[in-house]
Amino acid sequence: MVNAGETNRSSFCALKRDAAPAVDGVPWTEYETGLGERLKDLHSRVHRGTYRAQPSKRAYIPKADGRQRPLEIAALEDKIVQHAVMTVLNLIYEATSSVSSQLIPREEGSAFACGLTATKYPMEW
Numbered sequence: 001m002v003n004a005g006e007t008n009r010s011s012f013c014a015l016k017r018d019a020a021p022a023v024d025g026v027p028w029t030e031y032e033t034g035l036g037e038r039l040k041d042l043h044s045r046v047h048r049g050t051y052r053a054q055p056s057k058r059a060y061i062p063k064a065d066g067r068q069r070p071l072e073i074a075a076l077e078d079k080i081v082q083h084a085v086m087t088v089l090n091l092i093y094e095a096t097s098s099v100s101s102q103l104i105p106r107e108e109g110s111a112f113a114c115g116l117t118a119t120k121y122p123m124e125w
Contacts, residue, residue: 011083024075
């Protein structure tokens, strides 16, 4: 079972402390003040369905060829929610994935995995 309070706290602690603030302007150290109450409020808003992600701040990073790559910087609470959702989904995926899916070497690629799956579970159309 997943403990929401611990998931939110670990999601907050997993963030980069020196990351640039987004449109909310809230740095990690400021959000840490009163963390328990802030996370309870965030959890409550998510479960009530009243939490709304804030618009991301867009920055552009120059590439070697002269073009620019867009970079979205999410608000701090958005990062916490995204990390918590990722954590829960990973737990669900790990619990439901088959053993055979974990035996495919990463370097073999998706084509190999599809071929192996088609061989093991043939379908007739």
